[in-house]
Every structure is written in structure tokens, then in C-alpha cells.
Amino acid sequence: MSQTTVSRRNFIKGVIAGSVAVSSAAYLFRGSPLLSGQAARTGGVERLLTLTVNGQARRVDVAPQETLANTLRYKLGLTGTKLGCDRAECGACTVLVDDVPRYACSVLTHAVRTKTIVTIEGLAAADGTLHPVQQGVVDEQGFQCAFCMSGFIMAAVGYLKKHPDPTREELARGVSGNLCRCQDYDKILTALHRGAALSRGVARG
Amino acid sequence: MAIVHDVIPPFQLYQPASVDEALDLLDARGQDAWALAGGMDSFDWLKDRTKRTSVVVELGQIAELQGIRESGGGFEIGAMTTLTAVAEHAGIRERFSVLAEAAELVASPQIRNQGTLGGNVSQDARCWYYRRGWHCYRAGGNICYADTPTAVNREHAILGADRCVAVSPSDTAPALIALDAQMVIRRKGAERIVQAADYFRGPDIDITRMTVLEPGELLTAIRIPATWAGARFYFEKVRDRQVWDFPLVNVASAIKADGGRIADARIAVGAVAARPLRLQAVEQAIAGRPLGDETAAMAAELAIQGAVPLRHNAYKVPLMRNLVRRAVRGGPMGATT
Ligand SMILES: Cc1cc2nc3c(=O)[nH]c(=O)nc-3n(C[C@H](O)[C@H](O)[C@H](O)COP(=O)(O)OP(=O)(O)OC[C@H]3O[C@@H](n4cnc5c(N)ncnc54)[C@H](O)[C@@H]3O)c2cc1C
Ligand code: SF4
Ligand code: FES
Ligand code: FES
Numbered sequence: 001m002s003q004t005t006v007s008r009r010n011f012i013k014g015v016i017a018g019s020v021a022v023s024s025a026a027y028l029f030r031g032s033p034l035l036s037g038q039a040a041r042t043g044g045v046e047r048l049l050t051l052t053v054n055g056q057a058r059r060v061d062v063a064p065q066e067t068l069a070n071t072l073r074y075k076l077g078l079t080g081t082k083l084g085c086d087r088a089e090c091g092a093c094t095v096l097v098d099d100v101p102r103y104a105c106s107v108l109t110h111a112v113r114t115k116t117i118v119t120i121e122g123l124a125a126a127d128g129t130l131h132p133v134q135q136g137v138v139d140e141q142g143f144q145c146a147f148c149m150s151g152f153i154m155a156a157v158g159y160l161k162k163h164p165d166p167t168r169e170e171l172a173r174g175v176s177g178n179l180c181r182c183q184d185y186d187k188i189l190t191a192l193h194r195g196a197a198l199s200r201g202v203a204r205g
Numbered sequence: 206m207a208i209v210h211d212v213i214p215p216f217q218l219y220q221p222a223s224v225d226e227a228l229d230l231l232d233a234r235g236q237d238a239w240a241l242a243g244g245m246d247s248f249d250w251l252k253d254r255t256k257r258t259s260v261v262v263e264l265g266q267i268a269e270l271q272g273i274r275e276s277g278g279g280f281e282i283g284a285m286t287t288l289t290a291v292a293e294h295a296g297i298r299e300r301f302s303v304l305a306e307a308a309e310l311v312a313s314p315q316i317r318n319q320g321t322l323g324g325n326v327s328q329d330a331r332c333w334y335y336r337r338g339w340h341c342y343r344a345g346g347n348i349c350y351a352d353t354p355t356a357v358n359r360e361h362a363i364l365g366a367d368r369c370v371a372v373s374p375s376d377t378a379p380a381l382i383a384l385d386a387q388m389v390i391r392r393k394g395a396e397r398i399v400q401a402a403d404y405f406r407g408p409d410i411d412i413t414r415m416t417v418l419e420p421g422e423l424l425t426a427i428r429i430p431a432t433w434a435g436a437r438f439y440f441e442k443v444r445d446r447q448v449w450d451f452p453l454v455n456v457a458s459a460i461k462a463d464g465g466r467i468a469d470a471r472i473a474v475g476a477v478a479a480r481p482l483r484l485q486a487v488e489q490a491i492a493g494r495p496l497g498d499e500t501a502a503m504a505a506e507l508a509i510q511g512a513v514p515l516r517h518n519a520y521k522v523p524l525m526r527n528l529v530r531r532a533v534r535g536g537p538m539g540a541t542t
Contacts, residue, residue, distance in 0.1 A: 044217040045218045045220055064215070064218030065216055066212060067212075070212065088313075089449065091313070100318050101314060102318055103316070106245060108218070108241075108263065111241075155314070155315070177314040177449070
């Protein structure tokens with residue numbers, strides 16, 4: 001892609017981050033005025049939140065009924081978190097909330113306003129060094145279309161925090177809340193298992 | 206199931222910091238208010254627009270509803286304790302493993318990380334006609350779509366049906382019944398305690414609700430008495446897939462033996478009726494009998510007395526019989542994820 005071409009992804013991200021965010025949200029939510037900066041309804045929670053996402057404090061206007069996946073994707077431009085089913089049935093939206101894997105499509109943003117949220121965008125180090133689980137995926141070329149990938153990686157990273165040295169079978173159970181439409185489970189497990197080894201500091205090669 | 210990447214219809218959201226505050230809100234808003242725990246049951250209704258609410262009272266900020274406390278040789282489990290926390294708790298695993306086992310077999314890791322024990326026992330029926338928004342008995346109408354000649358009812362009830370043939374979907378419910386757990390229910394200015402077996406309601410009593418919870422009430426805690434600590438436990442769940450799937454039938458038992466004979470027993474079966482069934486007739490019949498295959502077989506035959514299968518769920522009768530037999534006979538626990 002040439003330098004001047006604007007990819008669809010970057011265009012959408014730019015729109016979300018920029019001043020026309022309101023109209024973009026209104027488009028995504030089918031013209032619903034609910035997410036487009038209306039004054040808070042009487043009673044109930046304060047809409048303006050400061051969320052801790054990927055180590056940053058992000059100030060954002062969140063509707064009471066908004067899910068975390070929608071806030072991340074459409075308000076904060078963090079489109080690495082995918083929406084597959086929107087019904088807690090696929091795992092594509094998995095993020096870490098206080099280090100615990102959760103389905104972002106099935107949690108209200110307001111419910112996690114005091115927590116620490118980490119998405120796939122927050123895994124790599126500041127200098128760009130990949131997280132060991134990401135590196136494992138690169139090394140083993142673990143995914144096909146990779147739509148399920150960020151969810152799988154987040155689920156694995158969360159699981160490894162509690163179980164740093166799992167067998168392949170244990171790791172399979174650890175990421176059993178994630179589906180892959182391409183049915184690439186064998187390679188995914190190999191990649192994540194390598195990621196587990198790299199996380200423990202086992203040398204590459 | 207409709208897949209709509211859209212926002213939930215608007216509601217007012219309250220995040221009380223204490224149980225008293227939550228009870229005040231529920232009292233003031235009455236039928237309009239929806240108590241939200243982990244939301245793993247609630248969000249489907251709201252996203253699909255099959256149920257609506259104008260007020261949501263989110264319970265996640267209330268510290269006193271969280272956690273597991275020692276209490277007289279047993280435990281008091283806050284209603285908002287996650288299924289993961291229940292499954293991983295060392296004391297529960299040691300003394301009441303049947304509950305840890307049941308919690309660990311619910312749904313998927315992420316759902317257990319968020320779904321609560323209180324929500325698991327208070328969840329609504331999973332009958333797809335009902336969840337699809339069909340105006341059936343349970344939804345206030347006058348027909349059961351799951352009990353017609355063309356209905357798809359493989360997952361439905363074989364016992365205790367009364368117009369509605371939906372089943373109790375909870376995995377932890379039979380375990381709590383087997384442990385003689387007590388459900389602590391509060392409303393503004395009052396508290397009542399209900400035995401786990403009596404917490405659940407069949408359609409003969411109330412066809413639109415699965416539990417005894419009335420509007421304005423909260424389940425605040427689940428108490429596990431010391432009674433069955435260290436008993437011989439059994440839990441088994443049979444499902445189509447090894448993860449994410451509701452039980453086709455599940456069984457929980459607690460048995461105290463004395464010199465090779467059954468001194469006392471609790472057996473409960475889920476997903477065969479609208480409420481998890483405590484099999485009291487079986488418990489009485491096996492009391493005093495020797496542990497072993499013969500008693501187990503007798504218990505199993507007795508358990509399925511009166512079962513009436515629908516068109517597609519006759520398999521549940523032998524399945525329930527075999528699970529009860531294993532629950533009485535004992536041995537290594539069944540399916541694990
Ligand atoms: C894909 C999927 C698979 C699943 N598989 C299984 C399974 O295999 N086994 C199983 O048992 N369950 C299963 N479930 C259901 C889910 O695990 C349970 O519904 C979950 O434990 C509910 O807990 P929650 O805290 O998320 O409930 P919520 O959705 O928050 O609440 C459920 C209901 O209970 C009420 N409620 C909750 N807490 C209280 C309280 N303290 N006081 C009063 N009322 C309350 C709510 O108002 C609501 O009506 C599955 C769910 C999904 C989405
Ligand atoms: S089984 Fe119950 S919930 Fe399902 S359609 Fe019949 S009445 Fe409705
Ligand atoms: S999008 Fe959240 S689990 Fe599928
Ligand atoms: S690689 Fe395509 S969905 Fe998993």
C-alpha cells in the first residue's frame with residue numbers, strides 16, 4: 001500500500017478519534033441518538049467516565065446500557081477487540097479486566113469503570129516488542145483468517161497469569177471459551193503453548 | 206438468535222454501594238427494576254428485546270455481596286461471588302467438592318469469571334421458544350410451543366410439567382440442594398431464609414417465575430451448613446459439547462455411610478423438570494441399605510417413576526436413571542471440562 005493510501009481501518013479509526021466521532025457513532029448505531037452525546041438522563045449514573053485502558057486514563061461519554069466492546073471499538077478506536085456473536089458465545093471480544101478474561105460484548109462499561117482494562121492493543125511493550133504470546137503466534141503462524149485471534153490471545157494471556165506452565169491439554173481448557181470459525185485449533189494451541197513457554201522465558205529457536 | 210450489533214434499548218442505571226441502598230431502589234422502582242449480577246442471562250433478554258426494563262440496579266459495586274466467609278464449619282457465599290471463585294475456593298473444594306465441581310462445569314471460563322452464584326440459581330428458563338419472544342404460557346400467553354406435535358423439545362422436561370415443559374438450566378442448583386444450602390433473601394426492612402430445594406418454583410405454582418424471589422427482593426447470600434462436610438459426593442453433567450453447553454441432565458449427591466450402609470443421603474437432579482428436583486423418595490428408600498450396585502440400581506428405577514417424555518426427549522429417561530445410579534454408587538466424578 002502506498003503511503004498516501006488511507007486504509008479503511010485507519011480511516012474509521014481516524015473518524016472515531018476525530019471531532020466527527022458523534023456522527024460516526026450515530027452511523028454505527030443506526031442513527032440512534034442514544035450514544036451521540038445526549039445529556040445524561042435524570043437519575044442513575046454519571047455518563048462521563050475515566051476508564052483505565054491499556055495503562056492510559058481515557059475520558060469517555062458512556063451510555064448506561066453500553067457494552068465494553070462498543071465503548072472500546074466505537075468510542076476509543078480500539079478495534080482489535082472483535083465482535084463475533086455479541087452473545088457470550090464465541091470469545092472474539094475477550095479482554096482482560098483486572099487481569100481476568102471477560103467477554104467485552106457482555107459486560108456494561110459502567111460495571112468496570114473502576115477496573116484496569118487491557119485489550120490486544122495494550123499487550124506489546126512501549127518499544128513495540130511483542131508480548132511473548134503474540135510472539136508465539138507469529139513464530140507458529142497460528143491462525144488462518146485471525147478474526148478470533150485477539151480474543152484467543154487475551155484469553156491465553158489471562159489464563160497464563162494464573163497457570164504459567166500448563167500442559168497443552170490444560171491450556172486447551174483455559175482457552176475453551178473461544179471459538180475459531182476456521183477450525184484452526186491445533187495450530188492455535190501450538191502457537192499459544194509456545195507463547196506460554198516464551199512467557200516463562202524459555203529461549204526461542 | 207438475532208445477531209444485531211446494536212445497543213441495548215436505554216435504561217436508567219444505578220450502581221448502589223450497599224445492599225440497603227439497592228433494596229431501597231428496588232422497593233421504590235418495584236416491577237420496573239431489573240437486578241443485574243453478571244448479566245450472562247440478562248443481556249440476552251435485553252439485547253434481543255424479548256424483555257425490557259427501564260431501570261437496572263447493578264449489584265457489582267456492593268462489597269458485602271462478594272466473597273466466601275467461614276461460618277460454623279460451613280461457608281456463607283455472597284450472592285455476587287463469581288462461579289470461578291466458587292470453583293477455585295480451597296475450602297469449598299476440600300469440604301463441599303460437589304459445589305466446586307458443579308460451578309466449574311458451567312458454560313465457559315469467561316462466563317464463569319463473570320457469572321455469579323446468585324445469578325446462576327436465579328436465571329430464567331432456556332426454552333428457545335420463550336427466549337425467542339414467543340407468547341407462550343411462561344410469557345403470559347395461553348399455549349406451550351414446545352409441547353405441540355411439531356415442537357423441537359429435545360432439551361425439555363420429563364417430570365413435573367404443568368402446561369410449561371421448560372427445565373431448570375442451572376448446574377449449581379442440584380449441588381446446593383444436595384448440600385442443604387440456605388438462601389438468604391432480603392427486601393427493604395425484612396429478611397427470610399429459604400432452603401435451596403424450596404427456592405425454585407415449578408409452573409404449577411407460578412408459571413412465569415423460576416424462583417420464589419418477589420419483586421423488590423434480593424438474594425444476598427447462600428449458606429452452606431457444615432452438615433455434609435466431607436460426605437461422599439458425586440456430580441455429573443451430561444451435555445452435547447464439552448464447553449459452553451447447558452446440561453441435558455445433571456445430578457448431584459451427598460451420601461453419609463456408616464459401616465457400609467447409607468446413613469443419610471441427598472440426591473438432586475437438574476434439567477429434567479422446571480425446578481431442580483430433590484429426590485426425597487429415593488433418599489428415603491436407600492437409607493439404611495448397603496452401599497453398592499444393588500441399592501444404586503433400585504434408586505435409579507425409583508427415580509424415573511412417573512417420567513413422561515415428550516416427542517424428542519425420551520433419551521432423558523435412561524440418562525437420568527443412569528446418572529442417579531452412578532450418583533448413588535459413587536466412583537470417580539463424571540464429565541469434566
Ligand atoms: C453461552 C452461555 C452458556 C451458558 N451455559 C450455562 C451452563 O452450562 N450451566 C449453567 O448453569 N448456566 C449456564 N449459562 C447461564 C449463566 O452461567 C448463568 O446464567 C450465570 O451464572 C448467571 O449469572 P449472572 O450473574 O451472569 O446472572 P444475571 O444475568 O445477572 O442474572 C440472572 C437473573 O437472576 C437475577 N439475579 C441475579 N442475581 C440476583 C440476586 N443476587 N438477587 C436477585 N436476583 C438476582 C437477575 O435479575 C436475572 O433475572 C450460560 C449462559 C450463556 C450466555
Ligand atoms: S416450555 Fe414453557 S417456556 Fe417453552 S414454550 Fe412452553 S410454556 Fe413457553
Ligand atoms: S462477541 Fe463477545 S463472546 Fe462473541
Ligand atoms: S482463524 Fe479464522 S476464526 Fe479463527
